Amino acid sequence: MRRISVVAGIVWFGAVGAGAQSLFTDSLPKEEFAERRAKLMEKIGDGVAIIQGTAETGNSLKFRQANQFFYLTGVEVPRAILLVDGLTKRSMLFLPPRNERLERSEGPVLVPGPEAVQLTGMDTVEARDAFEAALVSAGATKRKAFMPFRPEVLGGASVSDPRARWTASEKDPWDGGRPREALFIEKVRAKAPSLDVQDLDPLIDALRFFKSPPEVALIRESTRIAGLAMMEAMRSARTGMHEYEIEAIGDYIFKAHNAQGAAYFALVAAGKNSSYPHYHAAQTQTKDGDMVLFDYAPDYKYYASDVTREFPINGRFTPQQRELYGIYVKMYKALMTSVRPNVPIKTILEEVVAKMDAAIAGHTFANPAYKAAAVRFVENYRRRLNPPPPAPGAPVRAGGSLGHTVGMEVHDVNTPHGDMLVPGMVFTIEPALTIPEDRVYIRLEDVLLVTETGYENLSAFVPIEIDAIEKLMAEQGLFEKFVPRPAAPANQPRQPK
Numbered sequence: 001m002r003r004i005s006v007v008a009g010i011v012w013f014g015a016v017g018a019g020a021q022s023l024f025t026d027s028l029p030k031e032e033f034a035e036r037r038a039k040l041m042e043k044i045g046d047g048v049a050i051i052q053g054t055a056e057t058g059n060s061l062k063f064r065q066a067n068q069f070f071y072l073t074g075v076e077v078p079r080a081i082l083l084v085d086g087l088t089k090r091s092m093l094f095l096p097p098r099n100e101r102l103e104r105s106e107g108p109v110l111v112p113g114p115e116a117v118q119l120t121g122m123d124t125v126e127a128r129d130a131f132e133a134a135l136v137s138a139g140a141t142k143r144k145a146f147m148p149f150r151p152e153v154l155g156g157a158s159v160s161d162p163r164a165r166w167t168a169s170e171k172d173p174w175d176g177g178r179p180r181e182a183l184f185i186e187k188v189r190a191k192a193p194s195l196d197v198q199d200l201d202p203l204i205d206a207l208r209f210f211k212s213p214p215e216v217a218l219i220r221e222s223t224r225i226a227g228l229a230m231m232e233a234m235r236s237a238r239t240g241m242h243e244y245e246i247e248a249i250g251d252y253i254f255k256a257h258n259a260q261g262a263a264y265f266a267l268v269a270a271g272k273n274s275s276y277p278h279y280h281a282a283q284t285q286t287k288d289g290d291m292v293l294f295d296y297a298p299d300y301k302y303y304a305s306d307v308t309r310e311f312p313i314n315g316r317f318t319p320q321q322r323e324l325y326g327i328y329v330k331m332y333k334a335l336m337t338s339v340r341p342n343v344p345i346k347t348i349l350e351e352v353v354a355k356m357d358a359a360i361a362g363h364t365f366a367n368p369a370y371k372a373a374a375v376r377f378v379e380n381y382r383r384r385l386n387p388p389p390p391a392p393g394a395p396v397r398a399g400g401s402l403g404h405t406v407g408m409e410v411h412d413v414n415t416p417h418g419d420m421l422v423p424g425m426v427f428t429i430e431p432a433l434t435i436p437e438d439r440v441y442i443r444l445e446d447v448l449l450v451t452e453t454g455y456e457n458l459s460a461f462v463p464i465e466i467d468a469i470e471k472l473m474a475e476q477g478l479f480e481k482f483v484p485r486p487a488a489p490a491n492q493p494r495q496p497k
Helices: 030-045 067-073 100-106 115-119 128-138 164-171 180-193 201-209 211-235 243-256 272-277 319-337 345-362 368-385 466-473 478-482
Strands: 048-052 081-085 090-095 126-129 143-149 195-199 269-272 291-295 307-312 404-405 426-429 432-436 440-443 448-449 456-457
Touching: 030 048, 030 081, 030 115, 030 201, 048 067, 048 180, 067 081, 067 201, 090 115, 090 128, 090 180, 090 272, 100 195, 115 128, 128 180, 128 291, 143 180, 164 307, 195 432, 211 243, 211 291, 211 307, 211 448, 211 466, 211 478, 243 269, 243 291, 269 272, 269 368, 291 440, 307 456, 307 466, 319 345, 319 426, 319 440, 319 466, 345 440, 368 432, 456 478
Parallel strands: 048 143, 090 126, 143 195
Antiparallel strands: 048 081, 081 090, 269 291, 291 307, 404 426, 426 448, 432 440, 448 456
C-alpha cells in the first residue's frame, strides 16, 4: 500500500472539507515556516530560491519529503515546487493538480487554491502547470537563482538530503543516468537564461544550524523515544538473541511512541562486531559474555536523535568489562564537564586532554592493554588540537572537533568544528575507546543542547553507570510482559498474578 504522507497527521481545516487529509505537517505551526522563508529572503537579496520536492517513491516505499523543501514549507505533497522571490517578498507554492483516482485510493490531498494558502501560510498556492510562467517572470531580468546542488550535480558538500547524498556517493559511472536535480537545473536555465543559478544549500544550512525552540522540542522528543528504546533493549535483551531481535525492540518502541521509523540504520553489534564502528548487518546470535553496542534513534516528525549505549547481554559486567568500561566512563564524563558556550572548541579540548591525563595518572590498571587503550583515547583528542593540513580544497578546521550536529538528519548540517559552541546548537559527543588487537570497542553517545550558561544533556536519563545498567537489566522486559499464559483448565478460575 502506498502512503503519501509520513508525519502529517490529519489536519482539520473547515474550508478543505469534511474528512479531508491535508498534507501539511502538524508538528510545527505555519508561522515557523513563514519565519524561515523570511530569513531566506534576507540571504538571497533580490534573487529567487527555487526548490522542488521529492517525487513519488512508488508502491512499496513510504514517501518522505526532502529536508530542504520540508524545512521551508512543511508540505508533504510529492512533486511540489517552491519559489521564494526576494525582490517581491513572496512565497509561491506549486502543487500537482487534483487526482480523483488517487484520492479514491488514498483519500483527499492538498490541492491548489485559497484553502491551501490559508493552511500553509504561502502567498499563493497554484497548480504546478503555472510554475513555468512564474519562472519566466522571475527571470525577466538578470539576477541570481538559488537552487539545491546535490552532490551528484556538483560533487558538492551539501548534506541537505541524506537519501540523495548516499545515492550520489555510490553512483555507478556506467549507468548513464541523469539525476533528477541536474535535469531540473537544466530546465530552469533553459526557460530563464537570465538567471544566474547558484547553490542554495549553504544558505539553508546556515539557517538550520541553530535550532528554534519548536525544533528543540522535536529533537527532545526524538531523544526521549531513543532513550526509551535503549532502556527497553537493556531490559529485554537476553543471551542467545540475534542482533536483529534486539534491533526490533527499538523498532517497536519507536512506533509505539509515534515515530515514523528510524533516523538511520540500526547499529546493533554484539561482541567483536562492535569493533566495526558502523556495523549494521545485525545477523549474529549473541553469546554469554558479549557486550552489545546499541546505536539507534527514531525519525520523529522529520527530526532525529543519536544516542548510544553498551551493555552486557547477560545483564552482568565481568571484572574485565567493569574495569575497561569504568575507565571509559571516567574519561567520557571528563569530556562532558568541559562543554560550555562561547569558548573556542580548541580551549575545551585542551581542558579535556588535561582532565583525561589526570584520570589515567590516578588509576591503577590491572591490565596493561587497558592503560594503552586509555592513552590512545587521549592521544586521539591531543591530535585534534593540532590537526594535519587539510587536503586541497577542503575546509580549514582549527582545533579539532567534539562530535557532530543533530537535527533533521542524524549528521546534520555543519559540524562543531574548530569554532565556538553557541546557544541553540544541538550536537552529540561520541568518543571511542579501542583495543584493536582484541577487537574491543567502547562508545557512548549523548545529545547535548548548548544553553546560555552551559548545556543540557537531553539523553541524561539513559543510564551509563555500571550499577545503574545492571539494575535496569534486572527489570522485567517486553517479552516477559507479553508472553501469553496457557489457558486455565476447564471450569477452573484463573490464578491471580
